[in-house]
Amino acid sequence: MRETQSTCPYCGVGCGVIIESEGTQITGVRGDPAHPANFGRLCTKGSTLHLTATAAVTMQTRLLHPMRRTARGTAPSAIGWHEALDTATAKFAQVIRDHGPDAVGFYISGQLLTEDYYVFNKLAKGLIGTNNIDTNSRLCMSSAVAGYKKTLGADAPPACYDDLNHAQCLFVVGSNTAWAHPILFRRIEDAKRANPAMKIVVVDPRRTDTCEIADLHLAIQPGTDVMLFHGLLHLMLRESWTQPDYIAAHTTGFDALAARVHDCTPERVAQVCGIDARDLLETARLFATSAATLSLYCQGLNQSSSGTAKNGTLINLHLATGQIGRAGAGPFSLTGQPNAMGGREVGGMANLLGAHRDLANPAHRAEVAALWGLSEGHDVPATPGKTAVELFQAAADGDIRALWIACTNPAQSMPDQATVRRALERCEFVVVQEAFATTATCAYADLLLPATTWGEKVGTVTNSERRISRVRQAVPAPGATRHDWSAVTDFAQRLEALLPSSSAVSLFPYALDTEAGAEAIWNEHRESTRGRDLDITGLSWPMLDAQGPQQWPLPEGRSSGRARLYEDGVFPTLDGRARFYDVAYQPVAEAREPRYPFALNTGRLRDQWHGMSRTGTLGRLFSHAPEPVVQMHPEDMAGRKIRDGDLVEVTSKRGAIVLPAQSSTDIGLGQSFIAMHWGEEALSGRSHRGKRLAGVNALSNPAFCPESKQPELKHAAVQIVKA
Ligand code: SF4
Numbered sequence: 001m002r003e004t005q006s007t008c009p010y011c012g013v014g015c016g017v018i019i020e021s022e023g024t025q026i027t028g029v030r031g032d033p034a035h036p037a038n039f040g041r042l043c044t045k046g047s048t049l050h051l052t053a054t055a056a057v058t059m060q061t062r063l064l065h066p067m068r069r070t071a072r073g074t075a076p077s078a079i080g081w082h083e084a085l086d087t088a089t090a091k092f093a094q095v096i097r098d099h100g101p102d103a104v105g106f107y108i109s110g111q112l113l114t115e116d117y118y119v120f121n122k123l124a125k126g127l128i129g130t131n132n133i134d135t136n137s138r139l140c141m142s143s144a145v146a147g148y149k150k151t152l153g154a155d156a157p158p159a160c161y162d163d164l165n166h167a168q169c170l171f172v173v174g175s176n177t178a179w180a181h182p183i184l185f186r187r188i189e190d191a192k193r194a195n196p197a198m199k200i201v202v203v204d205p206r207r208t209d210t211c212e213i214a215d216l217h218l219a220i221q222p223g224t225d226v227m228l229f230h231g232l233l234h235l236m237l238r239e240s241w242t243q244p245d246y247i248a249a250h251t252t253g254f255d256a257l258a259a260r261v262h263d264c265t266p267e268r269v270a271q272v273c274g275i276d277a278r279d280l281l282e283t284a285r286l287f288a289t290s291a292a293t294l295s296l297y298c299q300g301l302n303q304s305s306s307g308t309a310k311n312g313t314l315i316n317l318h319l320a321t322g323q324i325g326r327a328g329a330g331p332f333s334l335t336g337q338p339n340a341m342g343g344r345e346v347g348g349m350a351n352l353l354g355a356h357r358d359l360a361n362p363a364h365r366a367e368v369a370a371l372w373g374l375s376e377g378h379d380v381p382a383t384p385g386k387t388a389v390e391l392f393q394a395a396a397d398g399d400i401r402a403l404w405i406a407c408t409n410p411a412q413s414m415p416d417q418a419t420v421r422r423a424l425e426r427c428e429f430v431v432v433q434e435a436f437a438t439t440a441t442c443a444y445a446d447l448l449l450p451a452t453t454w455g456e457k458v459g460t461v462t463n464s465e466r467r468i469s470r471v472r473q474a475v476p477a478p479g480a481t482r483h484d485w486s487a488v489t490d491f492a493q494r495l496e497a498l499l500p501s502s503s504a505v506s507l508f509p510y511a512l513d514t515e516a517g518a519e520a521i522w523n524e525h526r527e528s529t530r531g532r533d534l535d536i537t538g539l540s541w542p543m544l545d546a547q548g549p550q551q552w553p554l555p556e557g558r559s560s561g562r563a564r565l566y567e568d569g570v571f572p573t574l575d576g577r578a579r580f581y582d583v584a585y586q587p588v589a590e591a592r593e594p595r596y597p598f599a600l601n602t603g604r605l606r607d608q609w610h611g612m613s614r615t616g617t618l619g620r621l622f623s624h625a626p627e628p629v630v631q632m633h634p635e636d637m638a639g640r641k642i643r644d645g646d647l648v649e650v651t652s653k654r655g656a657i658v659l660p661a662q663s664s665t666d667i668g669l670g671q672s673f674i675a676m677h678w679g680e681e682a683l684s685g686r687s688h689r690g691k692r693l694a695g696v697n698a699l700s701n702p703a704f705c706p707e708s709k710q711p712e713l714k715h716a717a718v719q720i721v722k723a
Contacts, residue, residue, distance in 0.1 A: 012335025014463025064479025110337030131385025147311020166328025174300015231269030292328030312581030350385030
């Protein structure tokens with residue numbers, strides 16, 4: 001038996017795993033006791049990874065050969081890699097020649113490795129000359145990115161997991177950590193056991209499992225977080241709980257913010273947020289006066305039409321109270337996906353460039369062009385790229401004609417499915433690069449490219465605490481699957497021959513299908529970080545092999561990374577000061593009204609991951625929640641004569657779905673909740689009275705935050721009636 005150290009491919013906790021294998025077969029998995037994210041623990045998803053990689057599951061679910069459809073709606077046929085990539089190259093080159101580079105787009109994934117992300121980004125922005133490359137991280141973390149940049153000056157979570165052991169107050173907002181980040185939650189439980197005096201406040205419209213450990217649960221009305229944070233600051237000022245010395249020495253913009261929150265009285269905030277004013281005061285006291293306060297937050301803040309404002313106004317509280325840059329204190333966004341952080345580091349999004357550079361900054365564009373060796377006249381384009389919702393809208397409008405989708409399933413996971421599916425149908429050419437043949441998006445592909453996945457891939461990922469871990473290959477790639485970066489490099493090398501030369505030498509000099517090729521890509525990325533806030537010029541793959549996962553920054557000359565940032569009170573802004581975010585509270589984009597009187601919330605279940613292409617292969621992972629349901633408050637159900645298990649029709653302005661109702665006092669009156677994991681295809685085309693069962697994103701709202709462009713997946717106004 002062989003043992004291989006690698007990383008769990010699910011959530012952003014980034015747990016280390018040891019993969020057991022015999023020959024070509026993965027036979028077991030266990031937590032890596034040496035990995036500083038999990039110290040040997042795994043949750044239900046991580047500990048069953050090997051069961052999702054059996055020969056039987058591989059045969060039933062994996063895409064093992066390139067496939068081409070001669071017509072939409074027909075079964076695809078297997079072809080060879082040369083034919084597949086020649087077809088893709090010819091089609092992309094033709095669209096670029098006929099309609100310009102912005103007529104193509106790439107939609108990639110926070111589950112890709114850093115090396116995959118790097119090559120996709122260079123292909124789009126360096127070779128083709130379009131910024132139309134975005135990722136499902138737009139649905140996950142872009143509000144956290146914008147919130148950090150607007151306040152602290154850089155997309156860098158300042159805290160680390162060890163801060164749980166030093167915090168005296170945990171402020172958990174919009175995060176069901178117990179289910180979405182289970183191993184981190186074990187660490188919270190450990191910290192509470194070791195320090196029973198530590199206070200935990202959970203802010204969530206639902207009473208989730210995370211609330212079980214809370215001293216105080218604030219069940220705010222959906223989308224009212226900014227009002228809550230402003231109200232907390234109002235009380236901190238009134239009670240003299242802010243830190244004027246810290247504010248004066250390390251920040252700017254406090255006076256305007258203080259004036260704004262003047263009107264956010266406890267009475268007003270209690271009324272808007274639907275909470276008790278006494279709980280508001282107690283929360284303000286705990287947050288401001290505890291020796292160290294750590295905020296943990298996730299999609300409840302991010303997936304919002306005011307996501308950046310929610311992130312920024314929470315960070316305001318840390319700056320106003322000096323709860324940052326010390327052990328146990330700071331704002332700490334939890335990453336949803338395993339490598340949303342790594343993707344941001346290499347600039348793999350429509351508005352970003354590598355090493356935390358900004359597309360809108362001409363000097364940054366010039367730096368990246370120089371790093372890539374682009375020849376004169378082949379700059380990184382200045383035109384902003386289309387972000388996720390915009391990208392599919394542009395395809396639906398006919399402006400994007402060729403789309404390359406990798407390692408993600410937008411035909412299930414994007415909001416407003418009707419528009420997304422119209423986009424996929426209208427596109428002239430759709431490439432889907434996937435490990436699994438079972439995703440809804442595969443049905444729309446003209447060309448399917450088979451990718452390696454967990455246990456087969458080689459590269460790196462970065463977890464929520466800025467820690468870079470190796471992903472290692474335990475078994476050979478099955479069938480004709482290839483690493484994502486390798487297939488894209490092969491495509492890019494072919495495309496270079498058809499497009500006007502953008503460089504004197506190939507932009508993609510990586511040895512295909514080898515570990516050395518992946519390491520060369522990572523080394524190129526490493527050099528691009530020199531002098532930046534995430535400088536990793538002191539890190540190497542041999543160092544990761546010898547010393548294990550490392551946190552950034554780790555510049556040349558240092559032997560280890562930095563656990564927490566801003567301990568010196570200096571921020572990566574022009575004047576070294578953090579900036580308060582002065583912004584007005586805005587309610588959710590789609591207000592409840594008589595025709596749509598319920599607030600619909602979405603989120604994760606404990607034992608499933610995303611669209612279930614992997615976890616859905618394992619029966620035991622359905623024992624926790626066997627089917628999709630809409631959860632409602634029992635009084636709302638009684639008022640509509642709906643009983644537990646009755647089929648109900650849930651309707652929004654964008655669509656309707658039918659599913660069983662389930663009563664729950666964890667849901668507030670006038671609210672409802674549907675898990676995000678099931679899509680139309682996962683429900684196997686089941687129908688009720690002629691209506692096909694579909695996933696929650698038939699209903700969800702594509703309205704997005706104007707700063708981060710992250711859509712409001714956490715709220716839509718819906719009607720619910722007995723079907
Ligand atoms: Fe994997 Fe996240 Fe579970 Fe860790 S907590 S084992 S990273 S799913």
